[in-house]
Amino acid sequence: MANRTWETVANGNTGDYGVAANWVENAVPVNGDDVFIVGDANITAGLNQSLVTLSDFNVGDTYFGKIATSPSNQLQVNSTNAHFASNGSGAWIDGTFTTFRVIGGERGGSDFLHLDGVITTLDITAGRGTLSIVTGATLTNILMAADPQLKFVIPEGVAGTIAITQDGGTIEVSSNLDSLTLESGTCKTLAACAIANEVFIGDNGVLYHESSGDLQTVEVFGILDARANANGGTVDIAGTSAVLLRPNGKLYTGNSLRSVVATNQVRNFNSSQDRGGWWPAVGALMQQTL
DSSP: OOEEEBOOGGGTOOSBTTOGGGBTTSSOOOTTOEEEEEESOOBOBOOEEEEEEEEEEEEEEEEOSOBOOBTTBOEEEEEEEEEEOOOSSOBEEEEEEEEEEEEOOOTTTTEEEEEEEEEEEEEEEEOSEEEEEOTTOEEEEEEEOOOTTEEEEEOTTOBSOOEEEEEEEEEEEOSOBSEEEEEEEEEEEOTTOOBOSOEEEEEEEEEEEOSSSOBOOEEESSEEEOTTOTTTSOOEEOTTOEEEEOTTOEEEOSSOOEESSTTOEEEEOOSSOOTTTOOSOTTOEEOOBO
């Protein structure tokens, strides 16, 4: 295992990842290496490194260049670990990663990072702008404790048993999820996104359920808002599940609560009520079938 450091423009860099002269150590990274991307040289060629699995792939906050250009022209590289904090003008990265950590990044404007490939754990702790997953990627665990100015987008067509734990920022998700734990921040379900297992909404969490997909058991300490739902303001509760409104929890619907089976229910544990939006009255059990 060796360290490999990307050169800067001042050293005559041509932008080709696969040219040894473009690395400080005069060697192209190979299996098991630790890579450090710094300086201001764009990476625009030699992008297919898909046969290489690194130990660590680091794009530091002292990097001000651009990595690749589009979903059809991505840097393809695998790594056990990755750390991303670029202040460059965008990055498109495709590979298999056990853990990919986003620990910064903002200079690229709205779309500072696009990720593709297979990612077991995506850990997002900082960054400004938009972090996007490319359609066709596969995700498993997503941990997001980020600056409120960061938006994370999961489009339709992303595969995997996706479990999200969110404690900040904004997530927009259009692919199906396995579970959602929303401690704080904002999450929007779009398109036909369904959540197969439990949804937990903490005191500072807001879930805008705007998709046509089903939810399972939803425990609400914060806000569940379905007024812009694709089903005309209804909340689809699947299986034999329930919405549990805990103290201070709020459920907003623009129409009526729609249940798929007779055993579905809303239990309200609020100590007070607001006829403007909370559903239903204190201590009540609401059950309605289609």
